[in-house]
Amino acid sequence: MGIYGSIPPQLGNLSFLRSLDLRSNYFSGTLPHELSSLRRLKYLSLWSNGMKGEIPSWLSLLPKLEYLSLRNNTFIGSIPISISNLTNLYYLDFSTNSLQGKIPQELGGMQRLQHLSIQYNYLSGSIPPALFNISTLRVLAFSVNMLSGRIPNELCANLPSIEKLHLRGNRLSGQIPSNLSRCSQLELLSLSSNSFRGQIPAAVGDLRALQFLDLSENHLSGTLPLSIFDISSLQVLSLERTNLYGNIPREIGNLTMLESLDLGYNNFTDVIPREIGQHIIQLEHLTLQGNMLSGTIPYEIFNISTLRSLALSGNGLSGALPTNLCSGIPFLNVLYVGDNSLSGRIPESISNCSYLMDLDLSANKFTGAVPHSLGSLTFIKGLNIIDNNLITGSSSSELSFITSLTNCRFLTTFVY
Structure with a gap:
C-alpha cells in the first residue's frame, strides 16, 4: 500500500x-x-x-x-558539490528528478564509485573529464539531459571495469571514441539521439561482451563496419537514422543472439540478406523500413518463429507475400510492408496472423479482392490497404469484406 x-x-x-x-x-x-x-x-x-x-x-x-x-x-x-565528500560511496543515483546546472567536476574524486546515474534531469554543460578517470565505475548513466561537448577519445583508458554507458538523448557531438576496445567489459553502449559525426569505429567489433548497441539518430556516415558482426553476444542492434549506406552484409547472420535489429531510415541498397532468417532465429523485432532495398522478401524471414514485429515499409521490394503467411511467425503483432512494389493477392492465410495488431499493406501493387479472412484478426487496431490495385467496385460482393471487419472490435484506424 x-x-x-x-x-x-x-x-x-x-x-x-x-x-x-x-x-x-x-x-x-x-x-x-x-x-x-x-x-x-x-x-x-x-x-x-x-x-x-x-x-x-x-x-x-x-x-x-x-x-x-x-x-x-x-x-x-x-x-551539491559537497556530495563529493562522501568518499565511501559506491552507488549514487539522482535519476528522474528535475535537477539543473552542471555536473560537479568534484565527483571525479569519488574513487570508489561503481554506479553513477543522473539520468532524466535537465543537466547542461559538458561531462567533466575527471569522471572518466574513476577506474572503479561499472555504470555511468547520464541519458536524457542537455549535456553537450565531446566524449574524450581516451574514454576507455581509465574505465577498465565499465559495463554500461548510458548517454542517449543529449547534445553530445564529435566522433565516437576510437579506442573502445579497451572497454573490454562493456555490455551496453547507448549513444542515440545525439549529434555524433563520422564513421562507426571498427573498434566497436572488439567489444566481445557487448549485448546492447544503440547509435541511432546521430549524424554518422559510411558503411556498416564488418567488425560489428564479430560481436556474437549482441542482442540489440539499433542504427536507425544514422545516414549509413551500402549493402547489408551477409555476415549479419553471425549475430545469432540478436533479439532486435533496427536499421531503418538509412540509405541501404541491394537485397535483404536471407542469412537474417537462416541464422538469427531468436529475433523478435526487425526494422529495415525507409531504405532503398530491392528484390523479394526472403522467405526465411517468414519462418522466424519468435518474430513480433516486421517493418519493411518504404523500400523497393517486389514479389508476393507467401501464401502461408504467418504459419511460421504465429505471434506477429506488427507487419509494415507499405510503400513498396509488392504484387499478387493479399493471402487468405492472413487469418493465421491471429495476434496481429497493426497491418500496413498500402501503396503496393496488390490485386484481386480483399480477403474476408481479415475479419479473423480480432486484435487488429490499425489496417491500411489504400493505394493498391484491389477490386474496389461498389457491388455488395466486392465490399462484403467490410462486414467481416465487424469482428475486429479493437479496430481504430481503417484506410481503404
Whole structure:
C-alpha cells in the first residue's frame, strides 16, 4: 500500500541506524535535517517517492554512506558539490528528478564509485573529464539531459571495469571514441539521439561482451563496419537514422543472439540478406523500413518463429507475400510492408496472423479482392490497404469484406 506523509524528523535519533530504506512509498516534503545525525548510516534509499526541494548539502555529513538513491522524486536545483565528500560511496543515483546546472567536476574524486546515474534531469554543460578517470565505475548513466561537448577519445583508458554507458538523448557531438576496445567489459553502449559525426569505429567489433548497441539518430556516415558482426553476444542492434549506406552484409547472420535489429531510415541498397532468417532465429523485432532495398522478401524471414514485429515499409521490394503467411511467425503483432512494389493477392492465410495488431499493406501493387479472412484478426487496431490495385467496385460482393471487419472490435484506424 505504501506510507503517506512526511519523513519523521525523529528518525534522526536512531544514532545506531545503518540502513534506511524508504523506497516506493508516498513520502513528500523535504528531507529533514535531523537525518544528518545518522553518522553510522551506510545505506539510504528514497527511490520513488514524492520528495521535493533541493538535495540537501548536509548529506555530506554522513561519512560512512556507501549507497545513496534519490531516484524518481521531484528534487530541484543543482547537485551539491559537497556530495563529493562522501568518499565511501559506491552507488549514487539522482535519476528522474528535475535537477539543473552542471555536473560537479568534484565527483571525479569519488574513487570508489561503481554506479553513477543522473539520468532524466535537465543537466547542461559538458561531462567533466575527471569522471572518466574513476577506474572503479561499472555504470555511468547520464541519458536524457542537455549535456553537450565531446566524449574524450581516451574514454576507455581509465574505465577498465565499465559495463554500461548510458548517454542517449543529449547534445553530445564529435566522433565516437576510437579506442573502445579497451572497454573490454562493456555490455551496453547507448549513444542515440545525439549529434555524433563520422564513421562507426571498427573498434566497436572488439567489444566481445557487448549485448546492447544503440547509435541511432546521430549524424554518422559510411558503411556498416564488418567488425560489428564479430560481436556474437549482441542482442540489440539499433542504427536507425544514422545516414549509413551500402549493402547489408551477409555476415549479419553471425549475430545469432540478436533479439532486435533496427536499421531503418538509412540509405541501404541491394537485397535483404536471407542469412537474417537462416541464422538469427531468436529475433523478435526487425526494422529495415525507409531504405532503398530491392528484390523479394526472403522467405526465411517468414519462418522466424519468435518474430513480433516486421517493418519493411518504404523500400523497393517486389514479389508476393507467401501464401502461408504467418504459419511460421504465429505471434506477429506488427507487419509494415507499405510503400513498396509488392504484387499478387493479399493471402487468405492472413487469418493465421491471429495476434496481429497493426497491418500496413498500402501503396503496393496488390490485386484481386480483399480477403474476408481479415475479419479473423480480432486484435487488429490499425489496417491500411489504400493505394493498391484491389477490386474496389461498389457491388455488395466486392465490399462484403467490410462486414467481416465487424469482428475486429479493437479496430481504430481503417484506410481503404
